[in-house]
Amino acid sequence: MEISSDTFLDNASAALRDTDKAKRRDFIAIATPQIRKAAIDEFEGFDALRKHVKRIRQHSLNNLAHYLEKFEQEAVQNGNRVHFARDGAQLNDIVLDICQQHGAKKVIKGKSMITEETGLNDFLKRGNLDVVETDLGEYIIQLAGEAPSHIVGPALHKSADEIGELFLKNHKLGDREFQETENLVDEARGVLREHFLKGDVGIIGSNALIAENGYSMLVTNEGNGDLCANLPDVLVICTSIDRVLPRAEDATAMLRLLVRSATGQPQTCYTSFYSGPRRDTDIDGPVETHFVLLDNRRSDILTSDYREMLECIRCGACLNHCPIYASVGGHAYGSVYQGPMGSVLTPLLTSLEESSALPNACTTCGRCAEVCPADIPLPDLLRNLRQEENDKKLTSSRWRSGLKLHSWLARHPRLYQWVTGIVIPAMHIIGGSRGRLSRLPMASGWTSQRDFPAPESRTFMQQYKARLRKNHEQ
Amino acid sequence: MSNSSRAELLDKLRDTASGQSAGRIELERNAMGSGNAPFVSANNLSLTYLQNVLANRGSITCVANRNEAVQAVGNYLYGHFRSHRLVAGNDPRLAAMPWRDAGVLPRFGSLEEGEPAALSYAKLGIVETGAVVTYTGKGNPCANHLLPEHHLVLVDVNDLVLNLEQAWEKINGDLGKDGRPRGINMIAGPSSTADIEGQVVYGAHGPRRWHVILLGEVPEETRELAKNNAPTD
Ligand code: SF4
Numbered sequence: 001m002e003i004s005s006d007t008f009l010d011n012a013s014a015a016l017r018d019t020d021k022a023k024r025r026d027f028i029a030i031a032t033p034q035i036r037k038a039a040i041d042e043f044e045g046f047d048a049l050r051k052h053v054k055r056i057r058q059h060s061l062n063n064l065a066h067y068l069e070k071f072e073q074e075a076v077q078n079g080n081r082v083h084f085a086r087d088g089a090q091l092n093d094i095v096l097d098i099c100q101q102h103g104a105k106k107v108i109k110g111k112s113m114i115t116e117e118t119g120l121n122d123f124l125k126r127g128n129l130d131v132v133e134t135d136l137g138e139y140i141i142q143l144a145g146e147a148p149s150h151i152v153g154p155a156l157h158k159s160a161d162e163i164g165e166l167f168l169k170n171h172k173l174g175d176r177e178f179q180e181t182e183n184l185v186d187e188a189r190g191v192l193r194e195h196f197l198k199g200d201v202g203i204i205g206s207n208a209l210i211a212e213n214g215y216s217m218l219v220t221n222e223g224n225g226d227l228c229a230n231l232p233d234v235l236v237i238c239t240s241i242d243r244v245l246p247r248a249e250d251a252t253a254m255l256r257l258l259v260r261s262a263t264g265q266p267q268t269c270y271t272s273f274y275s276g277p278r279r280d281t282d283i284d285g286p287v288e289t290h291f292v293l294l295d296n297r298r299s300d301i302l303t304s305d306y307r308e309m310l311e312c313i314r315c316g317a318c319l320n321h322c323p324i325y326a327s328v329g330g331h332a333y334g335s336v337y338q339g340p341m342g343s344v345l346t347p348l349l350t351s352l353e354e355s356s357a358l359p360n361a362c363t364t365c366g367r368c369a370e371v372c373p374a375d376i377p378l379p380d381l382l383r384n385l386r387q388e389e390n391d392k393k394l395t396s397s398r399w400r401s402g403l404k405l406h407s408w409l410a411r412h413p414r415l416y417q418w419v420t421g422i423v424i425p426a427m428h429i430i431g432g433s434r435g436r437l438s439r440l441p442m443a444s445g446w447t448s449q450r451d452f453p454a455p456e457s458r459t460f461m462q463q464y465k466a467r468l469r470k471n472h473e474q
Numbered sequence: 475m476s477n478s479s480r481a482e483l484l485d486k487l488r489d490t491a492s493g494q495s496a497g498r499i500e501l502e503r504n505a506m507g508s509g510n511a512p513f514v515s516a517n518n519l520s521l522t523y524l525q526n527v528l529a530n531r532g533s534i535t536c537v538a539n540r541n542e543a544v545q546a547v548g549n550y551l552y553g554h555f556r557s558h559r560l561v562a563g564n565d566p567r568l569a570a571m572p573w574r575d576a577g578v579l580p581r582f583g584s585l586e587e588g589e590p591a592a593l594s595y596a597k598l599g600i601v602e603t604g605a606v607v608t609y610t611g612k613g614n615p616c617a618n619h620l621l622p623e624h625h626l627v628l629v630d631v632n633d634l635v636l637n638l639e640q641a642w643e644k645i646n647g648d649l650g651k652d653g654r655p656r657g658i659n660m661i662a663g664p665s666s667t668a669d670i671e672g673q674v675v676y677g678a679h680g681p682r683r684w685h686v687i688l689l690g691e692v693p694e695e696t697r698e699l700a701k702n703n704a705p706t707d
Contacts, residue, residue, distance in 0.1 A: 024671065052509040056506060156672060185670065277656070282612070
């Protein structure tokens with residue numbers, strides 16, 4: 001998985017200066033939480049269902065070998081070929097091999113985070129294949145040569161005007177104007193319809209693999225994934241090993257959480273379950289179907305303290321509720337996974353050395369954990385990654401010494417109270433009538449950008465003791 | 475290449491797994507039961523169902539019998555296309571409809587370029603989400619629900635189920651009886667996208683309009699709802 005997360009701070013600074021994109025980030029941060037809240041308020045049992053699905057997910061992960069084998073057995077019986085890929089490179093090789101065996105020229109793709117993770121598009125292009133993303137958002141960023149900025153809405157950072165310019169440049173359809181968003185969607189519909197009809201191989205992702213019957217669930221609103229799954233002669237479903245669930249009803253229980261959290265709907269326009277190649281009674285559909293199941297370190301994550309991250313259902317709610325994501329946008333993360341879920345997952349799928357800035361891109365406000373339909377304690381996982389960063393000495397020695405000092409002090413409460421009893425009132429006095437400090441030793445990272453609010457005149461413990469004394473006297 | 479990865483991976487996973495037998499794993503899953511579904515009043519299922527279809531931006535018609543059904547299809551087609559061109563899957567229930575009475579002569583098969591509308595007969599309607607369920611096959615080629623401009627679906631009022639769990643009960647019954655269809659499709663609205671500035675636009679890649687015709691005896695209230703929300707051209 002290719003990342004550029006080491007430049008997070010520079011990317012973030014650049015993003016903060018881009019006021020045009022900030023408007024669209026504001027939309028994500030303001031509108032999507034409201035849409036989600038309305039949907040969840042209407043469904044009173046959301047929290048109880050969240051707990052139920054979590055139990056099922058944990059049960060599936062506890063017995064992953066069993067359920068994967070069961071799924072494989074059923075899928076093979078349904079007429080599929082099932083491949084396992086250790087890492088991204090192996091997945092790419094397997095898919096290219098399938099395409100070449102069929103002499104494919106054009107590959108049409110539905111939205112798939114797994115193939116974003118493995119960089120499949122570039123790999124197939126190097127193998128002389130014409131690869132067309134068909135999800136509208138993915139298609140737009142493919143034309144722009146960009147990475148997705150959001151796991152659900154990959155092109156939400158782009159304005160309609162920018163998209164219009166892209167279409168004018170890339171679609172040779174003569175002079176025209178795009179008055180409305182509908183005109184843009186219409187043009188993409190027409191252009192992509194041609195690609196759909198000419199695709200030799202379709203590649204899609206999967207929201208869940210169902211062990212009991214070997215079906216794969218696909219959740220979309222556009223229907224592009226379904227066209228990719230149904231029109232070409234060959235279908236390849238690329239997903240990861242952690243997507244397997246015991247039963248069909250488990251998949252749709254999860255669907256209730258996923259769709260409400262992502263788009264606020266009770267169910268997307270298309271929820272499709274695919275079992276394999278065309279049957280004797282079918283008059284359309286692919287004649288050959290493959291599953292490629294990716295590990296890429298997930299089996300390591302399973303045995304680590306970060307195991308709960310495998311329960312993520314990719315709804316995007318944690319991005320939509322994250323103040324950091326809202327401020328700097330998805331590209332700053334330098335990864336196909338952004339926001340809180342990306343800040344946990346990226347270091348686990350790559351290395352903390354390459355992406356240590358990400359776990360620090362968090363204010364620990366806790367909103368992500370509150371809204372996560374998979375009930376993943378994201379701030380805890382981010383904090384653990386920071387701890388690891390510290391233990392591995394990836395932070396500066398000055399930072400580590402400061403933390404060590406703080407931790408030592410915190411373990412000596414009397415001394416801690418004595419020191420803060422001097423420092424806090426002193427800061428209060430220096431803050432003066434403005435109540436703010438414009439400079440602080442060892443905290444220039446903060447004060448170079450903004451003032452530090454001066455604390456109250458006394459510490460909490462000083463005030464608490466004074467109150468106890470007063471109560472005692474009365 | 476993927477064979478060695480398979481063995482390697484499954485061995486690794488087995489080492490870390492709970493080590494329980496398949497039977498115990500099954501028992502453990504059974505003990506977890508089903509998740510809770512949103513409350514749906516069983517009072518007037520047809521009314522709630524059509525309300526949810528409308529919320530999904532579908533349009534609705536209510537008909538009491540097959541004669542009314544073909545008339546409704548004919549009226550819809552004429553209203554939108556000034557023609558009666560229609561494609562329908564080779565579903566015996568559709569073939570047995572009195573099409574001539576409405577002047578509609580469907581072509582039975584898979585949608586071809588230039589054909590604007592297709593009709594499916596749903597296996598089920600899911601009240602909880604306002605969705606229809608179809609199985610791909612001769613009776614419902616996938617082109618018919620993915621490629622037309624308008625997708626019309628007949629839903630028998632006796633095929634309404636309360637929620638997704640009940641839908642699976644029925645679907646699993648069919649799978650046990652008739653084998654597994656290649657695709658099980660739950661459809662809940664016309665194709666849509668919000669990928670440009672978050673603005674919802676209908677008709678992304680699939681049908682721009684989705685029309686549900688509910689067939690059977692329903693309470694007056696349901697008929698009223700359908701009458702007040704008659705599809706516009
Ligand atoms: S971590 Fe939770 S909120 Fe974030 S994408 Fe995953 S499931 Fe959704």
